Amino acid sequence: MSQIHVTTSINGDATEFLCEAEDTLLDVLRDRLGMTGSKEGCGTGDCGACSVTVDGRLVCSCLMLGAEAEGREVTTIEGMATGDQLHPLQQKFIEMAALQCGICTPGILVAAKSLLEKNPDPTEEEVRYWLAGNLCRCTGYDKIIRAVMETAADLRRAS
Amino acid sequence: MRYEAPNSVEAAVDLLAATEGAYVLAGGTDLLVKLRAEMLEPDLVVDIKRIAGMKDITAENGGWRIGAAVSGAEMGEHAGLLRDWPGVVEAVGLIGSTQVQGRATLAGNLCNASPAADSVPAMVAANATLRIVGPKGSRDVAVIDVPASPGKTTLAPGEFIASVFLPAKPEHGGDAYLRFIPRTEMDIAVVGCGVSLVLDGAGKVSAARVSLGAVGPKVMLVEAGAEALIGRAPKGDALEDLAAVCSAAATPIDDKRGTVDFRRHVAGVLARRATEIAAIRAKGETA
Amino acid sequence: MALDSSDKPRTFKVVGTRPLRPDGIDKVTGRARFGADIVAPGMLVGRVLRSPHAHARIVKIDTSKARALSGVKAVVTRADFGAVPDSVADVIDNCMAGDKALYDGHAVAAVAASSAAVARKALRLIEVEYEVLAHVSDVDAAMKPDAPVLHRGRQEESVPEGYSQNVMSRVEFGHGDIDKGLAEADRVVERTYRTGATHQGYIEPHACLATMGPDGQADLWCCTQGHYMVRNTCAAILGMEQGQLRVTASEIGGGFGGKTTVFLEPVALLLSKLSGRPVKMVMSRSEVLRATGPTSSSSIDVKIGMTKDGRITAGFAQLRYQGGAYPGSPVDMGSMSAFAPYDLENVKTVGFDVVTNRPKAAAYRAPGAPMAAFAVESAVDELAKGFGLDPLEVRLKNAAREGTVASYGPTFPAIGLEATLEAARAHPHWTAPLGENQGRGVACGFWFNFGGDTCVTLNVTPDGTVTVSEGNPDIGGSRASMTMMAAEELGIPYTQVRTIIADTGSLGQNEVTDGSRVTFAVGLATIEAARNAKREMCKRAAMVWGIDEEAVEWVDGAARPAGPNAGKHDPMTLKEIAAIASNTGGPIAGHYEVNAEGAGVSFGTHMVDVEVDPDTGAPKILRYTVFQDAGKAVHPAYVEGQFQGGAVQGIGWALNEEYIYGEDGVLQNAGFLDYRIPVASDLPMIDTVILEIANPGHPYGVRGVGETPIVPPLAAIANAVSAAAGVRMTDLPMSPPRILAAIQGQKGG
Structure with missing residues (x-):
């Protein structure tokens, strides 16, 4: 059982790793690269806590093999802030109490950022459907949806 | 388990043909769940995403050829597909979450061979065909001929789907797909219904295909549904008749997602509603 | 020291505002460490083998092939735990089945191995011989005399004859005369209501990392609602002294009651002891649903009488809750809470605690109450609508208020x-x-809301900032609340206080984060700890000023002379007092330990x-x-x-x-x-x-x-x-x- 050598980019950093063929990208991030910001809530693509982007496309890292990352550009929650500057979504989530326990928060932030890049002026319904694959059991989603909408409004004003 | 990502169809076919217990990886949204649950233990996984053409949507004979690794999200962003086959695009768009959309494919949805697959009734209604490649070369088959039974397809060893072809949209034609789920997202269809129809100058249905999912061991083309519509305006009694024949055609089971009675009834309701949407689209209006 | 009078309505400066939570940045950047994020050098992967049967006698478990597999460092079954005290007998049986597997997903063996792949392989090499038994999943079916029985000889005397031994106990609450009340009614609604079993559904699966050395000292990191409970329970199961086991709570990704017991923790500790290596165990989602505590499903008969002007004359409910494979469904709390919103002359509830072949129920947010309220509030609604009355007015007419004798006993x-x-x-x-x-x-x-054992230690640092140590995992922002109450009481800015969740070695016993107790009880202890610190700081100021400490009061973050007789002294701020603490008697702290009442x-x-x-x-x-x-x-x-x-x-x-x-x-x-x-x-x-x-x-x-x-x-x-x-x-x-x-x-x- 020989390991696969993968060369990829994670949050803009050239990265190499060895993995087993059956390792998911989430396994690689968490167990081989020590990037535990992406969470495993289900392992079956039903909860979204492991959300990352690959070549700009939002995916569940539990539903992708680590080997598939060869030559791709992966971004994770760890790449969301710039130095000590939080992304506006991160800041807004804290300000608006859009998290309680915080386990779903990394996945929701990655997903929400992906939404706003695609659609800077989403309706409430669009935000709710975009985030339907990100389960949150604490908040009832209310404050999350509001925080995403407000950040979108802030970003529109700023641009 | 080995992982290979060949660059050509030929290399992929060779790998698949040479290894018993080899599986094709396109979007992986079903395959990885089965790996995780230890339902499958492949010796080899063949990733087809690095083969030329697999991620392309190309115009062909007035229709669209969609590579086997094109994701639902990519289809949803394609203006031509959205214009011609909105029902198919909506159907694939219903599979899983935004994240799953980033990877899930039409071909994978079909090959997973779940009777509840969302895109399959829509493809059947659209009369889509598949280009299957394998050790004996390539062949084109109708979508309806691929599912065999829950979890099984008619593909031969070493074969895989290279692309899906959606034919030219008929003039004054429209399609729609609706499913019923208990929540608004993230569920497997309890009932699914695809409708594709063409209207004549008088607003009557001149051609139709009606399909149902999740109400039998595999997707079904309901010929009686088309017959109920053809020659009639898609409203009133025609829709009631359509609903009745669809309910009658359904052969569902009781399970954790729904009951026999519920599925039969809702098959008719969705057929009626999907037909109304398809008819609006056939008139060139948006729905 | 003269404390603020609690008689007059208090004006708050910090409490009631919305400051940023102290753990916010860690949680939005992915830095926060949850249960599965903890690692240790040389750690092994622990995995559990689970019963595929709902009810089966475990005839034999052969682990020899698994033990022989390269990379396997330890294998445990129930036999390896030995005898345990009665108080934790059901707990360990739920963590690792004894004679019988009692539900689909019940743990029967566990391994620790060098990798997940080896652990998976090892589980398949464990051979379990089962004798499959008849099972029962439904509460009403389980109560019938001919139902398959899970446990023999454990039924309490409170259960009348004619029921299966699966009926573990019967409770009764109420007062007045139901028949008399029903006779006074213009209409009686009598219906049966049923609710399905639901799971807390926290997004974070159970996870822990255990290390235990040959000297018996052990450390455990886990996601839990109560690491003191984890310590005490694991120590009892493993025959350890509580002081030898230090448990540190990770960040917790939701609990809702489901993390108020142990599942993996004693197993991980034993695997670590036997392997001599740290062992990490993380459940899959399917394990969480199959083997951790959902809530009870229920079947409830309600009979309520009402007059046509909307007065409830009598309320009766019989509640039947299945609590899974062991006694302890929350039917008692359901029975107590069912009619709590009403001021009733005649009220009675009877509850039956029933075992079935399902995972043992764990607490789930107001355990037992939602189903009871569903039944009673549905019947009240039906009665109100039947009379054409406004359902809010009907509730107001019958509402419990100050002085009402609650159906479960106390006077509100x-x-x-x-x-x-x-x-x-x-x-x-x-x-x-x-x-x-x-x-x-x-x-x-x-x-009801709970109080319970609580400890808080509040330390004043030399630069005059404040750290609060408390012992309750923060499941929804409680560190912010404690920080706010400490700042409020001390009269200093929110940003000058930091609250941490201390490990079990750092504080005395703390009750689990449950019963909606934390903001109340830990808040109370935080305020009292702050008051103790203030008392000490007033004493230091009195020493500096050379006046009696009773002549010093604490106002707006500073010690001040109280009244004209105390003399003229400039106030000494917390920072100033902290700076000279070493010269006035040493470091300053306040602490408070209480079994909090009055929730x-x-x-x-x-x-x-x-x-x-x-x-x-x-x-x-x-x-x-x-x-x-x-x-x-x-x-x-x-x-x-x-x-x-x-x-x-x-x-x-x-x-x-x-x-x-x-x-x-x-x-x-x-x-x-x-x-x-x-x-x-x-x-x-x-x-x-x-x-x-x-x-x-x-x-x-x-x-x-x-x-x-x-x-x-x-x-x-x-x-x-x-x-x-x-x-x-x-x-x-x-x-x-x-x-x-x-x-x-x-x-x-």
């Missing part, structure tokens, strides 16, 4: 039920128009609009408003969050969530695909109205708020769906097939 002090009902009546939601196929429902709910019950009223698609039975929540008494909302944003989160869990319970068992007793929906918790697109915004009726048992009037919000939704939604569909719904979840069948049954009948 100041409570907020009427305030929530009046706020509901005055809210625009109540009079908003409804469309076709739409219905509005209301219901009330109650939770103060909490009531809420929920209002919901639902539309039902008459063709498919699909319900859609259109609008939702929560009215609840918080006593005093310390951080209102997190109070709102509790209201909203509880309401949405209730929506899931009402509409879609349930454990589905096949004929074979195997759980059919052990994943988030078919265990359907609400997703964002299912819901509207959840509006909240916070009422503040001060709890006399807390210095700031705080009441727990976490649990009450899940009590009213089941009934409120059932009342709304019933109104929209035109047919009374009595079984949860109200899935579309159930609603459609009810609509069609109504038409047919």
